[in-house]
């Protein structure tokens with residue numbers, strides 16, 4: 001029930017049941033019911049684009065992988081993060097907020113970054129960021145789902161990877177973890193082939209949006225997550241931070257410093273589309289990123 005157009009799949013809402021079967025063989029029927037509900041309420045808006053992540057490179061089990069993820073961009077600090085990662089030669093993922101890219105300034109930041117995306121990935125962090133009212137956002141899960149789809153339509157992500165605002169839910173091919181509050185939304189995202197990525201360690205911020213931990217402390221936390229095998233997937237640590245923490249030169253330098261320490265440990269930096277337990281990709285989608 002879905003058609004492929006040169007490396008990108010346009011999947012009709014009607015086709016979601018088929019999609020569900022392809023990507024989620026053994027998942028609960030609740031998700032089907034939710035999607036059916038969505039179809040009924042949205043018969044006019046009858047299509048969205050969903051691109052599952054490309055297949056991952058085989059991972060070397062002797063290596064340790066770090067997924068550097070920056071949330072809430074485009075915002076002040078985004079280009080600093082981009083420059084630091086580019087100079088250090090490390091890969092990173094930017095989870096974008098749709099409404100931050102609405103104005104000319106936000107658009108121009110993304111345009112600058114698009115000029116060199118070899119090491120970077122954009123992913124979905126909702127349109128409104130729940131307006132920072134998380135409980136209400138997740139309770140109204142239909143609206144929340146549409147918020148993510150609006151961002152997908154607006155920014156045309158080439159992989160179906162999202163992060164929930166203010167919430168560490170995980171929705172992967174073989175592993176699912178969510179609180180009661182986010183479960184219904186998590187299942188809806190799962191039903192349309194989306195992955196949701198939580199995080200293992202966070203570079204936290206204070207009230208002034210400055211980093212709480214030093215570069216050295218943060219690197220130690222990453223090291224500890226590997227050592228204690230506490231990450232969602234062993235030997236793969238997802239580090240969450242926010243672009244705005246690094247808007248000032250001294251904090252931008254902290255980011256450089258932490259990356260340098262992690263590089264000295266021989267960790268491999270990867271983008272979120274290389275995480276090992278994502279939903280399987282449709283090979284025809286690969287051309288998009290090549």
Ligand SMILES: [Zn+2]
Nearest residue numbers: 071072165166
């Ligand atoms: Zn956020």
